[in-house]
Amino acid sequence: MQCDFSLPPECTLRKAVPHDIWLIIFVVFRARLDPSQLRWQQFWIIECDGRLIAFGQLRKFHSAQELGSLFVAPAWRNRGLGTFLVQHLIAQATQPLYLKCLKPGLAEFYRRRGFVPVTFKDLPLSLKPKFQLSQLRKSLLKAFVLFMKYQDPG
Numbered sequence: 647m648q649c650d651f652s653l654p655p656e657c658t659l660r661k662a663v664p665h666d667i668w669l670i671i672f673v674v675f676r677a678r679l680d681p682s683q684l685r686w687q688q689f690w691i692i693e694c695d696g697r698l699i700a701f702g703q704l705r706k707f708h709s710a711q712e713l714g715s716l717f718v719a720p721a722w723r724n725r726g727l728g729t730f731l732v733q734h735l736i737a738q739a740t741q742p743l744y745l746k747c748l749k750p751g752l753a754e755f756y757r758r759r760g761f762v763p764v765t766f767k768d769l770p771l772s773l774k775p776k777f778q779l780s781q782l783r784k785s786l787l788k789a790f791v792l793f794m795k796y797q798d799p800g
């Protein structure tokens with residue numbers, strides 16, 4: 647996917663280091679994001695003047711990865727940072743890349759960034775145990791749940 651956006655000059659992208667994990671955990675719980683695999687080694691961070699303003703991670707599964715924990719601080723939203731992180735995580739992924747989306751608006755966000763819907767049946771075996779509960783909510787409670795896979799346009 648083409649990336650024609652560069653970070654503002656005061657912002658930098660870096661891999662997370664061990665001490666970042668406490669702030670990540672705090673934000674993940676406060677924003678009610680999926681709290682699984684909060685391992686600092688899997689996170690990428692954008693910081694501005696030394697302050698963490700955005701992050702995202704690639705969760706590990708057998709023969710698959712999941713893009714998750716995507717967060718941009720409210721004051722920094724709608725300036726391209728979320729897209730920049732998604733594109734970076736896509737570029738870093740070494741296995742087929744999936745995600746789970748619980749809001750229609752976010753599904754559109756990811757669709758525009760190269761992800762396509764897939765059925766539960768078509769998920770890799772290693773992801774099914776984790777996504778099983780969401781699938782139940784979808785089929786029993788008719789909750790909005792969309793599984794998506796990154797499709798390389800090339």
Ligand SMILES: CC(C)(COP(=O)(O)OP(=O)(O)OC[C@H]1O[C@@H](n2cnc3c(N)ncnc32)[C@H](O)[C@@H]1OP(=O)(O)O)[C@@H](O)C(=O)NCCC(=O)NCCS
Nearest residue numbers: 716717718722723724725726727728729730751752755758
């Ligand atoms: C979703 C999120 C990461 C986007 O970050 P961002 O830096 O604002 O994203 P960008 O500036 O690159 O792009 C803005 C896009 O996000 C969309 N967007 C902004 N807020 C949104 C929201 N609450 N829900 C859905 N989409 C949203 C905009 O419509 C825009 O989409 P478009 O460019 O396709 O028209 C950010 O809103 C966020 O941190 N939300 C809270 C945490 C969250 O929901 N994370 C996703 C977990 S799967």
